Amino acid sequence: MKKILLILTIFSFTLNGAAQAVSDTARPTTSPVKATAKKARNMSLGFSAGYSMVFGKYGAVDPQDKNSGFASGGWLAQVAFDWMGKNRFGLELQYIFQQNPLKDSAEKVYPSGQSYTLGSGTWNNHYLLIGPVFMTDFNRLRIHARLLGGIIYSFSSHFNTTDPYSGNNNHNQGAGFAMQLGAGVGYVVSKVVTLRFNLDFIAGWPGKERQYASQFIRWDEHIDPKTGQVVYEPVYSAPVEYVIKKVVTTLNPSVGVVFKF
Numbered sequence: 001m002k003k004i005l006l007i008l009t010i011f012s013f014t015l016n017g018a019a020q021a022v023s024d025t026a027r028p029t030t031s032p033v034k035a036t037a038k039k040a041r042n043m044s045l046g047f048s049a050g051y052s053m054v055f056g057k058y059g060a061v062d063p064q065d066k067n068s069g070f071a072s073g074g075w076l077a078q079v080a081f082d083w084m085g086k087n088r089f090g091l092e093l094q095y096i097f098q099q100n101p102l103k104d105s106a107e108k109v110y111p112s113g114q115s116y117t118l119g120s121g122t123w124n125n126h127y128l129l130i131g132p133v134f135m136t137d138f139n140r141l142r143i144h145a146r147l148l149g150g151i152i153y154s155f156s157s158h159f160n161t162t163d164p165y166s167g168n169n170n171h172n173q174g175a176g177f178a179m180q181l182g183a184g185v186g187y188v189v190s191k192v193v194t195l196r197f198n199l200d201f202i203a204g205w206p207g208k209e210r211q212y213a214s215q216f217i218r219w220d221e222h223i224d225p226k227t228g229q230v231v232y233e234p235v236y237s238a239p240v241e242y243v244i245k246k247v248v249t250t251l252n253p254s255v256g257v258v259f260k261f
Contacts, residue, residue, distance in 0.1 A: 041191065041260040042090075046080040048198055048256025052098050056249040063109045067247055069158065070109065071123050074100035076252055078198075088136045092146055094180070096127035096202070098250065102157070113242065115162040116169045124155040125204065125248060127178050142186040142194055152178035152204030152248065159208040161242045165215040174206030174246060186258060194258040204248040212240045 052074045060068040076098040084090035099122055106118035131148035154174040161170050182200030189195060219232045 042084045044082045044084075044194075044258050044260045046082070046196065046256055046258040047078070048080075048196065048254040049075065049077045050198070050252055050254025052076045052100055053251045053253075054100055054249070055251065057247045058100075058249050059103075061103060061105050066112065067245070069123070069246055069248065070103045070106040070118060071100040071248075072103050074098065074122070076250075076254065078254065078256070082133055082135070084133075084135060088134055090133050090135065092129075092131060092133040092148060094127070094129045094148060096125075096129070096180075098125040098127070098202070098252075099123065100125075100250070106157075111158065111160075111244075113162065113240070114160070114169075115167060116157075116160065118157045121157050123158075123248070125206075126153045127151070127180070127202065127204065129178065129180050131180075137188070140188045142188055142196070143184075144186070144196075145183040146180065148180040148182075150178055152176055152206050154204070154206040154246070154248070156246075158246055159206075159244055161208075161210050161212075161244075164212055164240045165217070165237045170210075172208050172210060174208045174244065176205040176207050178202070178204035178248075192260055194260070196256055196258055198252075198254045198256065200252045200254070202248075202250050202252060205245070206248065207245040208242070209244075210242045212237075214239045 054071045054073060057067040058069040058071050061070055062068050076096055078094060078096045080092055080094040082090055082092045101122045102118060102120060107120050109118050111118065127150060129148035129150035131146060133144060133146040135142065135144040152175065156174065159172040159174045161172060163170055180200055180202045182198055184196050184198035186194040186196035214236045217235045217237055220235050222231045222233055224231050
């Protein structure tokens with residue numbers, strides 16, 4: 001009787017173990033590795049180049065108008081970094097180099113108070129701008145618009161000044177406020193690359209102020225009419241102040257590529 005009870009007990013434990021094994025095999029397994037979050041591409045770096053079309057006082061050739069820039073059509077190159085936030089708005093930081101040759105008529109123009117002509121040089125303008133940008137997609141088309149503000153730093157013979165003492169032509173640079181209003185459309189080639197066309201209006205107000213103090217030139221000899229003695233009087237150059245202000249206005253179509261990361 002004891003042997004029978006022992007056999008039944010062992011058989012019962014065997015059945016319970018088998019049932020537990022079947023239950024564990026049928027239970028679905030879960031992966032310990034969680035799904036990786038999709039990488040957000042909210043930053044981009046763009047490069048573009050195009051034509052710089054002058055208008056307004058920037059291209060005027062009236063030598064009597066102090067704002068005349070004598071600039072002709074040229075070219076520009078842009079590098080832009082965008083950081084996009086929520087609701088399709090973001091922030092853009094942009095550097096622009098712009099070059100516009102002087103027109104032929106500038107070679108015969110003497111700026112007010114100068115001893116040198118404007119010559120046959122160029123306008124070389126550097127811009128550093130920052131401001132809001134809007135961007136949205138329509139299938140494979142990407143539309144963007146921006147309004148940026150910052151500074152312009154200009155190299156041009158317009159900002160040169162003549163030293164009244166030495167007669168030398170001093171080369172100066174102009175600086176001032178600048179702004180850009182632009183829009184564009186791009187074709188999304190992939191998640192990383194977009195080909196884009198831009199149309200930007202750029203304006204800048206560079207200026208330069210320079211003063212030349214009065215300087216000793218020579219001693220002049222005079223005879224005092226009352227005493228008949230020789231008197232020496234110093235001769236000084238007159239102090240001179242130059243205030244030069246210009247307006248740079250251009251319309252700039254360009255094409256380029258944008259990389260998102």
